[in-house]
Amino acid sequence: MLEQRYIDREKSWLAFNARVLQEAGDDSVPLLDRMRFLGIFSNNLDEFFRVRFAAIRRLSLSGISGEKYFGGVSAQQLIKDITEIVIQQQSESLRILSNIESQLVTENIFIINEKDINDEQEIFLKDFFIQTLSPELVTIILNDLAEFPILKDSSGYLAVKLVMKKDLEVRYAIVEIPKMINRFVVLPSNNEKQYVILTDDVIRHNLSSIFNIFDYESVSAHMIKITRDAQLDIDSDLSKSMLEKIASSVKDRRIGEPVRFIYDQEIDKDTLQFFLDKMNIDATDSIIPGGRYHNRRDYMDFPNLGRYDLLYKKNDPLPIPGLSLEGSILEKISKRDYLLNAPYQSFSYLIKFLREAALDPKVVSIKITLYRLAKNSQIISSLINAAKNGKKVTVQIELQARFDEASNISYSEQMQTEGIELIFGIKGLKVHSKVCVIERFEKDKIKRYGFISTGNFNESTAKIYTDVTLFTCHSQILKDVSKIFEFFDINYKVQRYKHLIVSPQYTRHRFVKLIDREIIHAIAGRKTYMKLKMNSLSDLLMIDKLYEASKAGVKIQLEVRGICSLIPGVKGLSENIEAISIVDNYLEHSRIYIFGNAGLPEVYISSADFMTRNIDARVEVTCPIYDQAIKNELIDNFDLGWKGNVKARYHSYKLDNKYRVRGNNPIFRAQLETYKYYQNKVAVFEESI
Numbered sequence: 001m002l003e004q005r006y007i008d009r010e011k012s013w014l015a016f017n018a019r020v021l022q023e024a025g026d027d028s029v030p031l032l033d034r035m036r037f038l039g040i041f042s043n044n045l046d047e048f049f050r051v052r053f054a055a056i057r058r059l060s061l062s063g064i065s066g067e068k069y070f071g072g073v074s075a076q077q078l079i080k081d082i083t084e085i086v087i088q089q090q091s092e093s094l095r096i097l098s099n100i101e102s103q104l105v106t107e108n109i110f111i112i113n114e115k116d117i118n119d120e121q122e123i124f125l126k127d128f129f130i131q132t133l134s135p136e137l138v139t140i141i142l143n144d145l146a147e148f149p150i151l152k153d154s155s156g157y158l159a160v161k162l163v164m165k166k167d168l169e170v171r172y173a174i175v176e177i178p179k180m181i182n183r184f185v186v187l188p189s190n191n192e193k194q195y196v197i198l199t200d201d202v203i204r205h206n207l208s209s210i211f212n213i214f215d216y217e218s219v220s221a222h223m224i225k226i227t228r229d230a231q232l233d234i235d236s237d238l239s240k241s242m243l244e245k246i247a248s249s250v251k252d253r254r255i256g257e258p259v260r261f262i263y264d265q266e267i268d269k270d271t272l273q274f275f276l277d278k279m280n281i282d283a284t285d286s287i288i289p290g291g292r293y294h295n296r297r298d299y300m301d302f303p304n305l306g307r308y309d310l311l312y313k314k315n316d317p318l319p320i321p322g323l324s325l326e327g328s329i330l331e332k333i334s335k336r337d338y339l340l341n342a343p344y345q346s347f348s349y350l351i352k353f354l355r356e357a358a359l360d361p362k363v364v365s366i367k368i369t370l371y372r373l374a375k376n377s378q379i380i381s382s383l384i385n386a387a388k389n390g391k392k393v394t395v396q397i398e399l400q401a402r403f404d405e406a407s408n409i410s411y412s413e414q415m416q417t418e419g420i421e422l423i424f425g426i427k428g429l430k431v432h433s434k435v436c437v438i439e440r441f442e443k444d445k446i447k448r449y450g451f452i453s454t455g456n457f458n459e460s461t462a463k464i465y466t467d468v469t470l471f472t473c474h475s476q477i478l479k480d481v482s483k484i485f486e487f488f489d490i491n492y493k494v495q496r497y498k499h500l501i502v503s504p505q506y507t508r509h510r511f512v513k514l515i516d517r518e519i520i521h522a523i524a525g526r527k528t529y530m531k532l533k534m535n536s537l538s539d540l541l542m543i544d545k546l547y548e549a550s551k552a553g554v555k556i557q558l559e560v561r562g563i564c565s566l567i568p569g570v571k572g573l574s575e576n577i578e579a580i581s582i583v584d585n586y587l588e589h590s591r592i593y594i595f596g597n598a599g600l601p602e603v604y605i606s607s608a609d610f611m612t613r614n615i616d617a618r619v620e621v622t623c624p625i626y627d628q629a630i631k632n633e634l635i636d637n638f639d640l641g642w643k644g645n646v647k648a649r650y651h652s653y654k655l656d657n658k659y660r661v662r663g664n665n666p667i668f669r670a671q672l673e674t675y676k677y678y679q680n681k682v683a684v685f686e687e688s689i
């Protein structure tokens with residue numbers, strides 16, 4: 001038997017990001033989408049260093065070995081291991097980028113630098129620099145400053161070295177690459193060839209204009225990038241509101257400790273050392289050599305150049321059979337439950353629900369939890385509209401939603417102005433649940449309608465994240481939802497729920513009971529199974545419970561997109577467990593839990609993964625599905641993913657991301673087949689009416 005029992009969660013996460021990088025390197029993926037995956041890979045890595053790596057570094061600097069947290073590996077060793085893995089991944093990403101650029105050339109798309117500019121482009125770029133780019137530049141001469149400026153971790157910088165003619169004195173400067181201007185400049189073309197240049201290179205091309213007051217002999221510019229610790233340190237000042245505390249802590253992020261420094265490996269050694277010394281970066285930080293360009297998350301916004309043939313074909317969101325966006329959605333939900341599976345189906349149903357509730361004279365109140373919101377949120381607009389129409393609107397908004405704090409603070413201020421009652425959560429607990437309940441007067445009594453989701457109420461991410469949302473008027477389920485809002489108000493009183501499974505009080509206990517029931521069925525010789533779909537699986541107690549079920553003979557199928565600390569397929573430990581990850585055009589985000597129950601399957605949707613934070617340290621909601629048609633649909637959804645043999649990789653202790661073996665089976669791309677499944681549902685419904 002394999003001695004190792006768990007996979008380190010940080011290394012498992014890096015393996016997930018390697019799967020994203022695989023998509024960037026996959027020749028079968030359209031070229032411009034490969035650029036997008038490179039950007040996602042880089043953005044993911046930034047967030048990893050700002051949060052997870054920063055936490056390990058804090059532990060390391062505290063003098064605590066951390067071995068009990070990291071499966072017997074010290075924090076110091078884990079930092080070294082992570083840095084080695086990331087350097088290798090960065091090297092692979094550069095190789096992939098070079099390959100993509102070469103293939104773009106065959107499509108007459110050229111990404112040029114400042115050395116390739118022709119006369120016509122020179123004229124265009126001179127005007128672009130003077131009119132657009134130059135006014136946005138922040139340039140700082142460093143040598144004579146009393147204090148080194150704070151470099152932001154969300155920005156890229158050109159480290160400039162000027163060698164003066166007089167005495168060959170060396171002066172250093174930084175130029176911040178503006179974020180408000182698209183980093184990719186599309187150059188004019190009068191033939192079939194298309195040209196793109198990065199603003200970095202436009203700046204390089206104009207260094208003489210920027211530094212023309214200096215009598216220099218030579219000038220060079222190389223990109224650097226810093227990542228800072230993004231953990232929020234919230235003070236305990238009782239005189240401050242939670243809004244003030246979070247706002248203050250978000251501002252403090254800009255001076256967080258450096259946790260990663262990336263530099264162009266072509267930079268002069270003395271220039272590199274100057275910046276490392278001035279920024280107090282040493283060997284305890286992750287110092288990573290890279291290529292000419294950093295902040296490659298910007299590649300997520302690489303221009304499409306009108307070349308839609310080099311992008312995935314966009315599938316229009318489908319209607320939900322029987323649920324019209326033109327009639328009353330509440331009237332339909334009063335008769336039966338409906339399931340929305342975005343992005344396969346239109347997220348507009350959720351907006352329609354709130355818009356209708358805002359205008360309906362019979363609706364008296366709306367209560368909703370919000371975690372991450374779109375930049376121009378239709379959800380917020382609908383809630384403000386409801387408040388203006390005299391509805392009592394209560395919003396629990398999570399101010400500590402990672403990297404969305406500033407946005408959520410802004411929305412909170414807007415809603416407060418409109419008289420919406422805000423709840424800012426519970427001390428020590430993030431509110432990660434995705435629920436809404438409205439109250440409506442019908443026949444002289446209150447009737448509840450609502451929805452419960454696996455994902456954020458965010459119309460932007462709903463275009464690329466797969467999530468399911470249950471629309472229901474089930475009185476007992478929605479009574480439980482109302483109790484959650486009572487818990488927000490009086491959180492020292494533990495509520496009892498008849499239908500919902502709610503963290504932090506009940507999730508662990510209830511899931512353990514559900515797994516135990518499967519174990520009892522298996523021991524009794526009854527055919528049973530578990531099909532569990534989630535984003536991450538890292539809670540060791542839940543993993544041990546799944547191992548126990550496997551030993552008892554329960555067949556377990558796991559679809560885990562991200563972290564998977566469980567090791568499947570080990571004889572005597574997990575031989576009845578298979579685990580895959582699907583990384584494709586959409587980001588798999590649904591949490592669907594199916595328990596075979598000896599032929600009487602129970603199905604749940606949830607906001608919670610099997611992670612300790614979701615189970616024990618957040619407010620999460622898991623909802624049972626009672627409608628048989630929706631049960632069947634969710635089981636079908638899981639099975640469609642499980643059949644995938646194009647974008648599915650095996651989880652294993654080797655972290656090698658091997659693709660699922662196709663053998664003699666026909667190609668089955670799960671996300672494409674899921675879309676076809678919903679197309680067929682629409683066709684069948686239309687034939688029946």
